[in-house]
Amino acid sequence: MHKSLLQYLLLTLAMASASLAQAQEQPLKREFRAVWIATVANIDWPGQKGLSPAVQQQEFKYILDEHQKNGMNAVIVQVRPAADALYRSNLEPWSEFLTGKQGQAMNPPYDPLQFMLEEAHKRGMEFHAWFNPYRATFDAKAEVAPNHITKRRPEWFIKYEGKLLFNPGIPEVRQYITSVVMDVVNRYDIDGVHFDDYFYPYPVPKKPFPDEQTYAAYQGLFTNKDDWRRYNVDELIKGVSDSINHVKPWVKFGISPFGVWKNLADGPDGSATRAGAPSYTALYADTRKWMQVGWIDYLVPQVYWHIGNPAADYKTVLEWWAQNAFQRHLYVGLGAYKVASDPTYREWHDPNEMPRQLQLARATPNVGGSVFFSSKSVMSNPNNLQDSLRNSYYKYPALLPVMDWKKNAELEPPFSLKVRQTDSGVRLHWQHDQEVRYYVIYRFVKESFWETPFWKRAFWEERKWQPLDPDLSSPVSIVAKVFGTNTAFIDETPLESGKYIYVVTALDRQQNESAPSHPATVKYKY
CATH class of the missing domain: 3.20.20.80 (Glycosidases)
Incomplete structure (x- = not known):
């Protein structure tokens, strides 16, 4: 193989590998x-x-x-x-x-x-x-x-x-x-x-x-x-x-x-x-x-x-x-x-x-x-x-790192989360009894039941049609952080027509995160 062609192929392979690694990060x-x-x-x-x-x-x-x-x-x-x-x-x-x-x-x-x-x-x-x-x-x-x-x-x-x-x-x-x-x-x-x-x-x-x-x-x-x-x-x-x-x-x-x-x-x-x-x-x-x-x-x-x-x-x-x-x-x-x-x-x-x-x-x-x-x-x-x-x-939001040596009382999750569609967006309202620094709003797209794999459908049936526990390990689903004196939020993000699941968590002053609230679902029509 010609040397220049080999170099070109190696370079192309390296660039493809780098792109794949970045995509998978x-x-x-x-x-x-x-x-x-x-x-x-x-x-x-x-x-x-x-x-x-x-x-x-x-x-x-x-x-x-x-x-x-x-x-x-x-x-x-x-x-x-x-x-x-x-x-x-x-x-x-x-x-x-x-x-x-x-x-x-x-x-x-x-x-x-x-x-x-x-x-x-x-x-x-x-x-x-x-x-x-x-x-x-x-x-x-x-x-x-x-x-x-x-x-x-x-x-x-x-x-x-x-x-x-x-x-x-x-x-x-x-x-x-x-x-x-x-x-x-x-x-x-x-x-x-x-x-x-x-x-x-x-x-x-x-x-x-x-x-x-x-x-x-x-x-x-x-x-x-x-x-x-x-x-x-x-x-x-x-x-x-x-x-x-x-x-x-x-x-x-x-x-x-x-x-x-x-x-x-x-x-x-x-x-x-x-x-x-x-x-x-x-x-x-x-x-x-x-x-x-x-x-x-x-x-x-x-x-x-x-x-x-x-x-x-x-x-x-x-x-x-x-x-x-x-x-x-x-x-x-x-x-x-x-x-x-x-x-x-x-x-x-x-x-x-x-x-x-x-x-x-x-x-x-x-x-x-x-x-x-x-x-x-x-x-x-x-x-x-x-x-x-x-x-x-910084395309996706990030929560701040937790300082383990600064201990706070364990946070309970927010409760009574309600969501409804309004002319200005999806309005969320919840309740909470503890002092918190921020609330974090997560939004997920709800899969259609018939598009869901059989094993998931069976799991949902066992839980009386409740959705799976939301995955909070990734920031991709974070919509906003709301300062702790507020217990309401309007999601003005442009959405596609479909069903969306929202959950809310609480953060204390050291950014420790509570478990999520019970999920609430809204069917969005644009």
Whole structure:
């Protein structure tokens, strides 16, 4: 056989095998799918400073609508960019990224966090409140409000590269940051608390962080400053974790650190990388330890490198984290902002780069989902990324992974499910006696009795013509998630003429799912 013909046949066979494998791949029932919505410098929302509340709300609803179409089931929204607030607070002033001037309230007044939270829950999405713990000013030009913490407690701050940063070595700083977080946990119905990668600042060559006096005052028994710095950050993480679990143990606590914990050169337990600022050695954040001892519920390392990167290969970093998850949840942070953007990111112009990263994440044990930075980058659809999510990877909805260490009382199934056809769609109504987070609506096509195999007909006869127990293992039949205060839903999905079976399940705050309600059948006529 001619060599070129043989190569062609082999290639065709390989492509056919790949297509078959993709066709046979079962959609995931459980997966964390989220985007970061950054407010600092108006990266994602609001579109600019000083927009009216009506326009801000319209923008945010559009963002959520688009990500609902993208298949996202969670949003991570920055509510405290720089010791300020995108919510009503007696501790910190309104953020300048809302009105253009720090401390200036909305006019007409509204609470952005409460609004965003409610809108996310309406769409079946978890809302994780993202705090930047240590940044006090965003840049050297920042004009802070008279009641800003840098004015009230100037001794708590260190100036580094033109920015004011909380001094992590001062115990009162840890107490204050914890109080800010807990103020939100106590007053808002958030699903999670989220910290980003800024702990001790990213180092600048030949400019050491000037905390000599703090070390002299608070070093205690420490003889190594690096260990002391890591202890300071550890204490903050442990304190926030303990405080959340004491008040609302169902609220998740997650961290999104720099993608590499340690390079192999820093110790045999590090990854085979040569990253420039590992969390452990450069930012003094022992992120691996926080997973190991259970202070956090999930970790989202920012693996913003392409596959094959010589300093930090995406696959290498991902697999290292998967081997160091310690039974906590691990999601991968994906650098959507690099896709088809800067010409220097040559590999990111390859339209297959992000799909390969998603496929690797799904194929790697202990990786339970992905988070994209950031919202605007996904919505701009670089290299058809958004189209790929909608038409392939996130085509079907997914429930969030369950955190087994957060126990809830067992849920009873919803009952008294009624369905009927209306002019606007199929209307469902049910009852339930327990507090739940969401209800999940499933829809199945009812097989005609005469088209059903004989053994199934016999089984139905034994059950007095009741349909078989519905298969809830696949998300293909999920129609919607409904927030737990609602016990009614209208299925407006275009249907073909025929009989449909509906069941409803309940989800608690940790996404544990109840058994299904008794099925209800409707004959749909269009």
